[in-house]
Amino acid sequence: MNNQFKGLKIVLYYTGYITLGFSILNLLPVAVALLYSDFSSALDFILTFSISAILAISMMTYGSETRTLKGSINLRYGLTVASLTWVVLTMLAAIPYMLSGHMISYLDACFDVMSGFTTTGVFLLQDLDHISQALNFWRHLLTFVGGQGMVVLALSFFVKEMGSGYKFYVGEGKDIVLVPNVKGTTQWIWKISMVYLAIGTLILWISAMGLGLSPLPAFFHALYVFEAAWSTGGFAPNLQNIMYYHDFGFELIGMVFFIIGSFNFGLHFALIQGKKKEFFKNIEVISFTITSLLGTALAVFALKNAGVYSDGIALYRRVVYNVLSAHTTTGFGSIYARQFALEWGGLGITVMVIAMLIGGSACSTAGGIKGLRVGIIFKGIVSDIKKLVSGENSVKVVKYHHIKDLILDDAVFRSSAAVAILYLVMFAGGVIITTAYGYPLAESAFEVASVSGNVGLSIGIISAQMPTLMKWYYMMAMYLGRLEFISVLALIGLMFKGAKQWLRRY
């Protein structure tokens, strides 16, 4: 194979492959549109399907020599395929948004798609209460697929083509291996999600009808809310988000699914294999239990003392709910965005910012630094302090339990700390930019933490009218946060290398 464009061909071939799968996904909203005789929207998605398919096949044709390659591909290419795919699919999935007329610009459309794929949940879409069922179906579908992972979806179907599957898988921010092969692992991830999709949608459907919605609308609301909960996405079909329903039961059911959705897929898998002890030994479960209890306690304390809420149920529905929504990085909001700014005060907002940055579990649909890293960093520092204090020279091995018993050595500590630092640097950068535009510090921290951790709660800064630079930064932050930096850095690295080579030739 001609060496000069070899890398490009490999990357484009696999990116094209996944894009082809994505193009077919567009046919689902076509069906929804036809159900409502909404021909305008049906055409929007037929157009998007066509453009995506043509682009995909072009990419695969250009890189078709890749099929003759023996052996597996370089890890860097795998990572790049994951990160490039996300960019390509974002631009394609934005097409139906643009055609709907509800977006002020293409950038806004890409922003919303990225928010969907990364399961963040903030949006710039105008007039949400009047969009088509097909477009609403699309928004929530994107968050469901994005939560599992586009690469994961492709791997579960197409692995005959993608022998180096693991390298693409890792590029999307997961590394847990449920069964020894990647195709099996990704299929299990989908199986678990589909079972919960069935159970969850059914229960929410019954609840939705109970709260007053008629059967067909209730079904779609249930489906959307489940997809948004499980993927810890936070989109909802209406502007009022979860407040549209005015129902405690519906909120609670959603909460069950968004908490479970924030758990590691390895944990789900261990449980369905019968290893129930896993729940009590797992470092992420322990970490989440502690941090969520602390967070809710502090927030309840803060808001009760400020006189914002005094009734127990109100404290649960408006404080505990939102703290958990933030901590699991879901983003369902049971109060208006501006209420966070006007009512929550310094301590309340601080709790939220920290909860959003810690985030959910690794290898889940959740975002943030991740409980696993927080747990590892915490344990590592505690053991270091112990060593210093006791003054012993003996080498004591620190262990932690995550599906298996693992050793917390320097390498493990360092990689967790490195990613945590990258998140915090990205967070700091966002706060600097936002405050530079004149927004208050606490509000800036809230908003930037929300995009960095792929949460989706807003304090009111994100809007179609916000400065373009901020739109770009926030969109990048959602993307980097979701893919956990590494694969995006690989993409940038390959792009630079390619550019240098190309420049040298000419």
Added chain:
Amino acid sequence: MKRVLIELKGFMIEILFTLGLMVLYVLVIWILTL
């Protein structure tokens, strides 16, 4: 068949654990509002 039962049990445990957590948050409120 037995495997399906084990799997179902797994789902049940997850749901029950989560409900347990949600009850703990109620306790948090209860303690703070005493």
Added chain:
Amino acid sequence: MVKTLLGLILSITLTNSPVNTINYLIEHSLTRDQQTVIIEGEVLGEVLERGDNAWINVNDGTNAIGVYLRLDQTTELKVFGDYFNIGDKIRVVGVFERSCIEHGGEMDIHATSIQIIEPGRPIDHPVSSWKFVISIILMSIALFALYLKRHYFKKAEIKNEVN
């Protein structure tokens, strides 16, 4: 009966009072808490019945809020806002609650009276002819490309295996 009379009197006396936007109420929720306010907006979705009472969701262009009222007050509402329709535009006179105890701390309005000021109407979503034509053309190209791909990639695979 008394409630309706009171509601009528209130809406007459308050007709010269400013109509607030929902966003204004949210922003000034502390000062307007428990006060009688007027909002004007479109009803969305459908009426959510709760026994003798009901919720309607009202969107006034700035935001949307839940309005709690008696079920019999909703009988006049015919058109609800969604993709296909602009819902009935109503004037709601009611008590604004920053953190309604009855509803688990939700920010809502308990209506004393509602009044339709503009009936709803359908929204037109015409299928533009250029969109139709381009869709057909591109879809044909896409399907043809898909067919070519299957055909040629299969051939290449067979060739590969033979080698």
